[in-house]
Amino acid sequence: MGGxxxxxxxxxxxxxVADDVxxxxxxxxxxxxxxxxxxxxxxxxxxxxxxRIGAHVRIDDHASIGKQPMRAANSAxxxxxxxxxxxxxxxxxxxxxxxxxxxVEMADAVLVADYATVREQVNxxxxxxxxxxxxxxxxxxxxxxxxxxxNVYITAYxxxxxxxxxxxxxxxxxxxxxxxxxxxxxxxxxxxxEKGGRIGTNATxxxxxxxxxxxxxxxxxxxxxxxxARQISLGSPAKPFRPVPENQWLENQDW
Numbered sequence: 001m002g003g004x005x006x007x008x009x010x011x012x013x014x015x016x017v018a019d020d021v022x023x024x025x026x027x028x029x030x031x032x033x034x035x036x037x038x039x040x041x042x043x044x045x046x047x048x049x050x051x052r053i054g055a056h057v058r059i060d061d062h063a064s065i066g067k068q069p070m071r072a073a074n075s076a077x078x079x080x081x082x083x084x085x086x087x088x089x090x091x092x093x094x095x096x097x098x099x100x101x102x103x104v105e106m107a108d109a110v111l112v113a114d115y116a117t118v119r120e121q122v123n124x125x126x127x128x129x130x131x132x133x134x135x136x137x138x139x140x141x142x143x144x145x146x147x148x149x150x151n152v153y154i155t156a157y158x159x160x161x162x163x164x165x166x167x168x169x170x171x172x173x174x175x176x177x178x179x180x181x182x183x184x185x186x187x188x189x190x191x192x193x194e195k196g197g198r199i200g201t202n203a204t205x206x207x208x209x210x211x212x213x214x215x216x217x218x219x220x221x222x223x224x225x226x227x228x229a230r231q232i233s234l235g236s237p238a239k240p241f242r243p244v245p246e247n248q249w250l251e252n253q254d255w
Contacts, residue, residue, distance in 0.1 A: 157190035
């Protein structure tokens with residue numbers, strides 16, 4: 001198998017790890033991994049073959065980077081396809097127990113908090129925050145400067161624009177047939193949240209719905225139709241209530 005056992009960690013001889021990288025006890029770094037200067041790798045981290053880690057990245061204890069997807073015997077949509085190694089940009093922070101799958105592309109300065117999961121074929125824009133315990137399913141795109149809060153579920157095939165805010169415990173869905181009939185395969189579609197859209201705590205967004213730019217979905221709402229831009233929508237089903245105040249428009253912020 002090769003490699004070196006130093007302080008109870010294992011680094012494959014074909015891994016390229018900068019000389020100043022700190023590596024904790026029990027960590028495994030597989031072949032063809034590249035880790036840039038100034039990184040800190042915690043205890044019992046697994047970095048799978050070929051993963052690319054930028055400079056000054058922090059990866060906390062028990063994280064798994066580059067895990068290949070699993071496919072259950074009766075899975076309807078997960079494919080038996082080997083995903084390419086993940087790409088993690090500079091200055092990212094990966095929390096304890098977090099799983100970053102193969103096929104992820106993560107821009108600079110992203111934070112993925114403890115116990116979150118980012119599935120295969122997900123792109124994450126710069127400085128986005130993915131909160132504790134959040135799940136980002138496969139084939140999603142998250143823009144830059146998004147905030148995905150604790151225990152959010154972003155369903156597969158979803159797209160979030162830049163500066164999107166998703167409050168804790170929001171749930172999204174992509175299957176109007178709820179797992180029955182073959183017809184459902186023609187209509188799988190995630191949600192779209194356009195630039196600056198905001199979703200309040202514990203809201204539910206049904207498959208294929210579009211939340212317009214700078215729209216706000218009130219806490220606890222159920223979105224069954226597209227939500228218009230720059231409108232506050234609320235209720236079950238959610239309906240437009242009143243315009244978003246101009247001082248809350250994205251273009252009027254002092255970032």
